[in-house]
Amino acid sequence: MKNLSSDDYVQGVLAGDRVLLARTITLVESNARRHFELAQQVLTQLLPHTGGSIRVGITGVPGAGKSTFIETLGLKLTQLGHRIAVLAVDPTSSISRGSILGDKTRMEMLTREKNAFVRPSPTGGMLGGVARKTRESMLVCEAAGYDVILVETVGTGQSEITVRSMVDFFLLLLVPGAGDELQGIKKGVVEIADAILINKADGENKVRAKAARTEYNRALHYLTPATEGWRPRAYTGSALDGTGIDKIWSVIETFQEKMTEAGTLQARREAQMQAWLHTVIVEQLKQNFYDHSAVQAALPGLETAVRQGTLPPTAAALQLLQIYKTTPEK
Numbered sequence: 001m002k003n004l005s006s007d008d009y010v011q012g013v014l015a016g017d018r019v020l021l022a023r024t025i026t027l028v029e030s031n032a033r034r035h036f037e038l039a040q041q042v043l044t045q046l047l048p049h050t051g052g053s054i055r056v057g058i059t060g061v062p063g064a065g066k067s068t069f070i071e072t073l074g075l076k077l078t079q080l081g082h083r084i085a086v087l088a089v090d091p092t093s094s095i096s097r098g099s100i101l102g103d104k105t106r107m108e109m110l111t112r113e114k115n116a117f118v119r120p121s122p123t124g125g126m127l128g129g130v131a132r133k134t135r136e137s138m139l140v141c142e143a144a145g146y147d148v149i150l151v152e153t154v155g156t157g158q159s160e161i162t163v164r165s166m167v168d169f170f171l172l173l174l175v176p177g178a179g180d181e182l183q184g185i186k187k188g189v190v191e192i193a194d195a196i197l198i199n200k201a202d203g204e205n206k207v208r209a210k211a212a213r214t215e216y217n218r219a220l221h222y223l224t225p226a227t228e229g230w231r232p233r234a235y236t237g238s239a240l241d242g243t244g245i246d247k248i249w250s251v252i253e254t255f256q257e258k259m260t261e262a263g264t265l266q267a268r269r270e271a272q273m274q275a276w277l278h279t280v281i282v283e284q285l286k287q288n289f290y291d292h293s294a295v296q297a298a299l300p301g302l303e304t305a306v307r308q309g310t311l312p313p314t315a316a317a318l319q320l321l322q323i324y325k326t327t328p329e330k
């Protein structure tokens with residue numbers, strides 16, 4: 001494949017060219033230093049064209065029905081004339097090769113839709129790396145004209161908080177479980193949700209799903225809402241037969257309308273971008289620090305001193321930081 005210039009990427013994305021969209025995301029996901037700079041050039045040029053979507057995060061345990069839900073919702077939305085991009089943050093994708101979310105057979109019908117773009121989770125080591133790539137891919141998709149971005153994740157707690165920090169609206173998918181109806185509350189994910197969908201409310205499950213909805217609504221009543229001015233509620237639905245899915249979408253649309261009017265959405269996005277800046281600074285500083293040859297040379301000795309109790313950890317850290325600041329990199 002020939003090397004593209006930043007203008008080639010930008011023009012391709014703005015023209016809605018799917019091949020170039022995919023290549024731009026590959027560029028953004030690359031870990032190579034030389035790609036990093038080019039990717040940032042491309043993103044800087046695309047930035048004025050971003051922001052025009054509703055960004056929705058979706059979480060739930062494996063088997064809760066996330067991909068079924070995304071496919072059902074996605075197909076409905078493409079029929080309504082929307083353009084949907086589906087991204088994922090799967091912190092396990094670098095660890096287990098068959099990641100929880102990465103299965104290629106998922107969302108088969110949606111994948112074939114011309115107005116849908118489905119991208120598996122980037123790999124990339126730590127959650128921070130995966131999150132950065134997904135954030136940037138989201139901007140690229142917006143510049144390409146996708147007006148609904150769905151970001152899927154799967155429960156480790158931290159990955160949900162990470163996705164919460166990049167979306168407007170956060171949806172928690174639950175299944176009416178055996179007994180422990182308030183599992184999500186214990187995990188702290190309910191607190192960051194703007195709505196809960198009790199999925200699989202079909203067949204024999206209907207009654208249990210309704211009971212779970214009542215319980216969650218009661219619990220939600222006592223929690224501080226994740227978004228100021230928005231009262232999260234629990235709904236029942238079936239991703240499989242499609243009931244309740246229109247309702248969830250209308251909740252998301254109402255949210256977007258009200259929160260845009262109140263200025264909450266804009267404020268949230270600005271705060272998210274600012275927080276992201278600081279995340280990148282901390283990550284880069286950390287990496288530069290540990291990559292620095294003088295730090296690498298001094299670290300083992302200081303680690304030994306700390307382990308043997310001859311030097312307090314803070315004193316050792318300050319020495320290392322002094323070395324980092326004062327020794328020029330070779």
Ligand code: GDP
Nearest residue numbers: 061062063064065066067068199200238239240
């Ligand atoms: P994910 O791991 O959260 O993405 O879950 P999947 O979407 O792969 O769904 C897991 C299983 O639950 C599959 O066998 C689906 O067919 C089934 N499933 C998903 N949604 C529903 C639903 O609304 N009702 C029923 N009965 N089954 C569902």
